[in-house]
Amino acid sequence: MEPVRIGIIGLGTVGRGTLDVLRRNALEIERRVGRPVRVAQVAVRNPARLAGVSPVDFAVTGDPFALVNSPELDVVVELIGGIEPARELVLTAIRSGKHVVTANKALLALHGNEIFEAAQQQGVVVAFEAAVAGGIPIIKALREGLAGNRIEWLCGIINGTCNYILTQMREQGWSFAEALREAQALGYAEADPTFDIEGIDSAHKLTILGAIAFGIPLDFASVPVEGINGLHGMDVTYAEELGYRIKLLGLARRVEQGVELRVHPTLVPARHLLASVEGAFNAVLVKGDAVGQTLYYGRGAGAEPTASAVVADLVDVARTLTADPSNRVPHLAFQPEQLAELPILPMAEVQSAYYLRLQALDEPGVLAQVTRILADEGISIEALIQKEAPAGAVDVPVVLLTHATREGRLNRAIAAIENLPVITQPVVRLRLENLDGLR
């Protein structure tokens, strides 16, 4: 089938990420959509943005208005940010009958009502998953996944810069100024961090979340906002002593008189899941009347996490353009003729780390025999603890953690260990996963 033709305006961090993801996962995406999704044109003000892009297998223009007016494109991806010319570009793309994907929360929070009305009249989609909480599909969860619920409230950590600063204040005992300086040095905060630290970026996102949660027009100007720039380190410490952590939350809540939408530093109970969301991560907690509380968590910024959301929107639009409505999303996510016949490995071939508990007679040389057997199978030990024998017991528990190994090997080692005369019971074997990369 003919490719879906994409035009991208802006090749900054997210634009480059989008290009990378669309290329790297081209086959995966085609298997899902049923036709290729191809970048046909890119608009960049500064041609230096193209450095390192290879091959440049798309048209390049310095004039974004030429791109949005081009008859050769199906979808425009707006990634320049800011209000103008982004607003005019998006409206022009809509008027010329193109679907639009954007990550521009400021634009939508301020001009979304006008933009969505234009799109509605023109019969095109303006998709904006990337505008809130980066790669976390929170827009889709609220608009579709929780569509059976009356949403009662939601609250979110939706600015990673602030969350990183707050984490550093708490963990390092730093002042706000110190934590901000470090965040800037590490690239977690902009040179001009105003929009982040004053809560404005969070308020843009909350405006969007509140509108789709409650079905109200976008109204950024009415959202009370307080940032983290006035926060004292001593209050972070005292909050901690009282069992709370301070997070910059965006809150939306139905109340009798209307709705609350507000952004401010907030004490949340330290044992609450939301308090465990640290560093540059985002999370949104949603309370629906039927589902109760659900939480969505992941990276809220960065090239590829944001690109993940942009490309998900592109897949959504492409599926809409491609399939008859009832087959818009294939049952198993990929087109039926595109299912792969990957073998499911038997357990003996699986790699894992392990927890082992042996029950052994309390004699000298036991550990030497056990560790010899493991070494012979090439299994290395991460930790070994010999426990005290319970009163009256003839054997003592020995607990071992191994590094990752093939389960077939481990099973052979266990059989050999169970054959040792000093081992009194079958070995207990549990798998262990470190799930690296998330704190």
Add this chain to the structure above:
Amino acid sequence: MEPVRIGIIGLGTVGRGTLDVLRRNALEIERRVGRPVRVAQVAVRNPARLAGVSPVDFAVTGDPFALVNSPELDVVVELIGGIEPARELVLTAIRSGKHVVTANKALLALHGNEIFEAAQQQGVVVAFEAAVAGGIPIIKALREGLAGNRIEWLCGIINGTCNYILTQMREQGWSFAEALREAQALGYAEADPTFDIEGIDSAHKLTILGAIAFGIPLDFASVPVEGINGLHGMDVTYAEELGYRIKLLGLARRVEQGVELRVHPTLVPARHLLASVEGAFNAVLVKGDAVGQTLYYGRGAGAEPTASAVVADLVDVARTLTADPSNRVPHLAFQPEQLAELPILPMAEVQSAYYLRLQALDEPGVLAQVTRILADEGISIEALIQKEAPAGAVDVPVVLLTHATREGRLNRAIAAIENLPVITQPVVRLRLENLDGLR
């Protein structure tokens, strides 16, 4: 517009929940879909299931095959569970051109390939968000929200019964048998808990998750499964001492030779977010190549959480039947003409609890003056701590937590407190949210 006409087979826990949610949120759902979603017929074997349903404003039949063949219905909701007659009913509904919504993970894990092929040929949707992780929209996240990613691995706590038992073993120091008995007494475990505790239910769900993550056919028979029924309390304790918690995980991972799909008790680091998922909650962690790790968390079972997913599927189908494709999901979740004009409250009218820090001269009577002012405004104090003055300071910090109050009142109290001669600096005021209901 004409209502979308629903037929429900089975009025057990989830069936009743679905009926309740569709009724309670009828208006909210109509605002989202653009037309009413109405239960037109229900099939129940035992008419006693109708006790307490009022009004019975739908047709009732004892013959589910009459329902799936009825020309009066657009969508069939299958909620009887088990393999037969559910399989035959679903296939018959498909053949008669109806869309199907089901929560039946066993049916899909075992016969999904056949069912989806039939649906594909007939051009109808079989929607199954409720089959995995209850109200958490994980199917939608994987099939749509993360569609730009190559999914590398996922793992989930997808059986609340097992998770509840494991939590009780860890927190109470109980044996497996003791924890199971309590779970049965409280209704968290069935009288016959085999499917749960042997990991079979988790494996059904994992089979579905693995298929949509990697684009492979459903193949339950190849999934290695180990339950929690052989687990010793002492291993739960030793794992804890080593910094781990034991969870029953379903794991799916791409490896060089194919894919791993496996269910077994697993040690995970205690500081990992997944380890904090306790009791009857579910969570799924997904690693995509672009987005990194994302987590989805909520109630994995129960009448209304599962109904939340069933109704979301109904909304999806109804939107497909109703809208032109590009307006399938309204931009702000609700139909544009259905947006509500709810006022956003100014902060003075918002209710919140507060953290206050005063800096006061270390004199007798300070607390009496402060607490008097708060009492006069009707603000009650939850905690009050007078800190030590730092060396050389003339004033001491006094930290207060208040119960919920209107911010306007609090601001008046703060103004009065700041007027006290013993108060040396502006009062620090932070909001506090307890986010009740989630542990």
